[in-house]
Amino acid sequence: MNNTQTKVAVVTGAGGTLCSEMARSLAAQGFKVALLGRTLEKLKLVEEQITAQGGTAISIAVDVSNNESVTEAKNIVKKELGICTVLINGAGGNQMEALTNTTEFNEGELDGTDGIKGFFNLDMNVFQSVINVNTMGTVIPSFVFGKDMAAQKNGVIINIASMNSYRPLTKVGAYGMAKAGIANFTQWLATYLAPANVRVNAIAPGFFLNERSKKIMYNEDGSQTARAENVLGHTPMKRFGEASELIGCMNWLIDDKAASFVTGIVIPVDGGFLSSSGV
Incomplete structure (x- = not known):
């Protein structure tokens, strides 16, 4: 985007591994x-x-799923920084x-067998x-925030999608359903x-590690879990992504010259995961 000193970016989920990196990059660009x-x-x-x-940033605690909470945050942003022209929708995530803990139906989930957590003994309130x-x-x-963008006839929205936006991954039914909806x-x-x-576009990160996913991908002794081995076995680049590797895609999408004719796409940044069947 041109004249970044006059531009305002709003990043939700900015305390997380990926979006904090995006926020720092945007600030460094002015x-x-x-x-x-x-x-x-x-x-x-x-x-x-x-x-x-030397950058400019403010922090606002907000419930992004609550209209009144987000509206209150917008009023603060507008007063302290100005009208939002770039919105990164990165808030979300999963819950353990x-x-x-099983990838297919097991009769133990119906009779309460210890150690079996399947679809039929999940808490639907948590799922929802x-x-x-x-x-x-x-x-x-x-x-x-889109209202002000529309009124100004200027703005970029980037949603954070997922590999689940393309295909369902095992164990994460609720998260997969939601991220398919984001696309x-x-x-x-x-x-x-x-x-x-x-x-409006979306970035679909492949497998990047954060505090939550580290518990899924690594055992307490530091060895990889079976799920991590499975993921990397389907990732041609044979490694997890680094948060900084999303920045190039973000910078392209927010650039009103380089991406002026780009809207409505979901871009995977995944080390080739979607390209590989694992066979």
Whole structure:
């Protein structure tokens, strides 16, 4: 984007591994960055990193799945930084309680056999909450911040999709369902906002490690779990991604010259995962 000193970026989920990296990069490019997330302490750490490098950032604790909470945050952003022109919808994630520990039906999940957690003994309230934060947590910020973008006839929205946006992965039914919805919503919103000169795209990270996924991919002794071995066996580059490897894609999508005719796409940054059947 041109004249970044006058531009404002809002990053939801900014306390997380991937979106904190995006926020730091945007600030380094001259964007004034609003860091939104559930935990203020995590956001403040990112804010301090940005300001230490001479950037401008503010931290706002927010429930991205609540319209009133996001509207309140928008009013603060507008007052302190200005009108949002880049929105990164990165808030979301999974919950361990919403994961099965089996990849197929096991009769033990019906009779309460110890150690079996399948679809039929998941907590549906947790299942629903994962869907809510990942879907409405993208829809509502787009709804709230997108209004100003549409009014100004200028803006870029980037949603964070997933490998689950392309195909369902085992154990993560709720998260997969939600991220498939993000891909569809990205296309829908891109079509809807095109007359307002607001471009909407999504980045689909492959397998990147964060605090939660490390527990899934590594045993306590530091060895890889069977799931990690399976993932890397299907990843031609044979490694997990680094957060910094998303920045090139982000920079292209926010550039009004380089990506001026790009909207409604979901871009995988996955080390080749989607290209490999594992056979």
